[in-house]
Structure formats: structure tokens, C-alpha cells
Amino acid sequence: MGSTDHRSHAKGPLTLAFDIGGSHLKAGVLSPAGEMITERVRIVTPKPAKPEAVVEGLLSLADQLKQFDRITIGFPGVVRRGTVFTAPNLGNKLWNGFKLGAVIGDKLGKPVRILNDASVQGLGVIEGRGTECVITMGTGMGFAHFLDGRLAPHLELSQHPFKGGKDYDEYVGERALEKIGRKRWNKRVAKIIGVLETVVMYDALYIGGGNSRLIDLPLPANVRTVSNEAGITGGVRAWDQRMDHLFEAPPAAFAVAAEHTH
Known part of the structure; x- marks a missing residue:
């Protein structure tokens, strides 16, 4: 090659x-x-x-x-x-x-x-219209925010306390998934989707990262999972x-x- x-x-x-x-x-x-x-x-x-x-x-x-x-x-x-x-x-x-x-x-x-x-993952999937957000589910949880295709200043949301003293990384990261199992982890992902909808009021939310394939819950019409390859193709x-x-x-x-x- x-x-x-x-x-x-x-x-x-x-x-x-x-x-x-x-x-x-x-x-x-x-x-x-x-x-x-x-x-x-x-x-x-x-x-x-x-x-x-x-x-x-x-x-x-x-x-x-x-x-x-x-x-x-x-x-x-x-x-x-x-x-x-x-x-x-x-x-x-x-x-x-x-x-x-x-x-x-x-x-x-x-x-x-x-x-x-x-x-970078967001650049690989956004349509460039309105308010678009990206979260990535992997070792931790990544976050990016775009307005009409323009990248907003980076917000390290993963390090913000979310619930019970846990930050987002600890709440839905790889270690949490291994500890609580896929079913409970999906419930946590659903909570985060709801919080972001309230806080950001996104027009579209894209969920990527290696663990996005494990999401097994009904998603709103403006929320969808995307290929993990976008982390490269957005380059x-x-x-x-x-x-x-x-x-x-x-x-x-x-x-x-x-x-x-x-």
C-alpha cells in the first residue's frame, strides 16, 4: 500500500x-x-x-x-x-x-x-446549515459545535461535571460502559441527548466514535449516528x-x- x-x-x-x-x-x-x-x-x-x-x-x-x-x-x-x-x-x-x-x-x-x-469528525458529517453538534463515544466523550458550517470555539464538555460527581467522560466513557453494561449505558446516552437539546438547542446532532455502534435506542428525527471513519475523512x-x-x-x-x- x-x-x-x-x-x-x-x-x-x-x-x-x-x-x-x-x-x-x-x-x-x-x-x-x-x-x-x-x-x-x-x-x-x-x-x-x-x-x-x-x-x-x-x-x-x-x-x-x-x-x-x-x-x-x-x-x-x-x-x-x-x-x-x-x-x-x-x-x-x-x-x-x-x-x-x-x-x-x-x-x-x-x-x-x-x-x-x-x-474533525464533525467536519466530516455536518451539512453546514443551522446549529449542528457532534458527540463522540469512545474512551471518553468528545464534543463539537458548529453554526452554519463554522466551527465554534472548542468546549471541553467531557470534563464538565454531569451527575453524581462524574464528568461526561466518566458517565458514558469506555470504563462506564464496561462497568454498567450496554442497557444502562444507552439510558445514560439518552439523558445526554436530552441535556444537549435543552442547552444547545441544536438543529442536528451527530453521534460518532467507536462505541456509537452500540447505541440501541429510539433517536429523535434530528439525531443520528455516523461512521467512525468521519474522524479521518473530516480532515x-x-x-x-x-x-x-x-x-x-x-x-x-x-x-x-x-x-x-x-
């Missing part, structure tokens, strides 16, 4: 899209239209998921895919302009301040854009002009304040 010439599939830049998860690292190469033109490759996320180990894993995936012009990374935490600030399901302290974009860009010699993983839209402002350098005063904060 690594030696295959992808250029015959489309004219324009090819995007190598990484999806970093608590259980697996995944990757694929996308055409300019967002179509997967390679098989999706994946490896188990290193344990412990130290930045250096994850970078090594990403490079091994890139080596299998070979030809690409730019890179998108979906990361499970707060990322701003290529720098990671939180990584709840990988190990916060190890990742805080890690310049993942610069490291991968330097290693592979290509431009890099990084967004929260739920945001092309990260390069749309409407996303440019997310990657521009901040004002100097803000940058200095951010350095002191973190």
Missing part, C-alpha cells in the same frame, strides 16, 4: 489525516473531495501514551501511506494553533504545552493543522478557508498572556 501512486485519483492536494484516540491511532489519505483513497491503517495507542511514543506511532502510520501534501490531526483534548494543552484520555501533564503540530511538521516536512478530534475540511482563523497567529499580547497561563 505504501508504494501505491495516489495521484491518479484526483487533482489537488492529498491530505494525510490522523485520528488520535485513547485506544488506537488511525490514519488514511484523502482526495481533495474528502474521499479515502487508501485503506485506513491503525495501531494500538501506546501505553503510557507519552508524546514521544505517540509521535513515533504516527510516523509509522505515515510511512505506510507515503504520498501526501498536507496533514490534519484530530486530537482528544484542547489544542490551539498546533499546541496541545489538555489530553484527558492520554495523560494531561505529559502533553501540556507539547507543540505536536511543529513536531510532526518537522518530521514529515509537510504543513500541519490540528483540531480537537470531535471537531480535508480542516483546510477550508473558513478554518484559517483558527490557525493564524494570535495578537502578541494574547500570546504572552497564554504563555504565562499555561
Whole structure:
């Protein structure tokens, strides 16, 4: 697969899209239209998921895919302009301040854009009209919010206390599913859908992530599950002009304040 010439599939830049998860690292190469033109490759996320180990894993995936012009990374935490600030399901302290974009860009010699993983998944499924939300069910619960196709500032909803002292990650994440079983877990998912409807008043809600396939409950007409592959295929839209402002350098005063904060 690594030696295959992808250029015959489309004219324009090819995007190598990484999806970093608590259980697996995944990757694929996308055409300019967002179509997967390679098989999706994946490896188990290193344990412990130290930045250096994850970078090594990403490079091994890139080596299998070979030809690409730019890179998108979906990361499970707060990322701003290529720098990671939180990584709840990988190990916060190890990742805080890690310049993942610069490291991968330097290693592979290509431009890099990084967004929260739920945001990338959302870019792969939204229709671009009205208020659309995405939640991902995996190791934890990811969240992204869009208005008329424009990504809203990231809200790390997964870390917000939800019920009984548990945050959303603890309430419907992988560990909760294993502990309480599929039936009770589905009831919890239904509660979260209801809460988001009240708080966000979304026009559409998309549910992705590896555990979305386990959802077995009647969903409202404006709520649907989506393929987990969207966590990769959304990587092309990260390069749309409407996303440019997310990657521009901040004002100097803000940058200095951010350095002191973190």
C-alpha cells in the first residue's frame, strides 16, 4: 500500500489525516473531495501514551501511506494553533504545552493543522446549515459545535461535571460502559441527548466514535449516528478557508498572556 501512486485519483492536494484516540491511532489519505483513497491503517495507542511514543506511532502510520501534501490531526483534548494543552484520555501533564503540530511538521516536512478530534469528525458529517453538534463515544466523550458550517470555539464538555460527581467522560466513557453494561449505558446516552437539546438547542446532532455502534435506542428525527471513519475523512475540511482563523497567529499580547497561563 505504501508504494501505491495516489495521484491518479484526483487533482489537488492529498491530505494525510490522523485520528488520535485513547485506544488506537488511525490514519488514511484523502482526495481533495474528502474521499479515502487508501485503506485506513491503525495501531494500538501506546501505553503510557507519552508524546514521544505517540509521535513515533504516527510516523509509522505515515510511512505506510507515503504520498501526501498536507496533514490534519484530530486530537482528544484542547489544542490551539498546533499546541496541545489538555489530553484527558492520554495523560494531561505529559502533553501540556507539547507543540505536536511543529513536531510532526518537522518530521514529515509537510504543513500541519490540528483540531480537537470531535471537531474533525464533525467536519466530516455536518451539512453546514443551522446549529449542528457532534458527540463522540469512545474512551471518553468528545464534543463539537458548529453554526452554519463554522466551527465554534472548542468546549471541553467531557470534563464538565454531569451527575453524581462524574464528568461526561466518566458517565458514558469506555470504563462506564464496561462497568454498567450496554442497557444502562444507552439510558445514560439518552439523558445526554436530552441535556444537549435543552442547552444547545441544536438543529442536528451527530453521534460518532467507536462505541456509537452500540447505541440501541429510539433517536429523535434530528439525531443520528455516523461512521467512525468521519474522524479521518473530516480532515480535508480542516483546510477550508473558513478554518484559517483558527490557525493564524494570535495578537502578541494574547500570546504572552497564554504563555504565562499555561
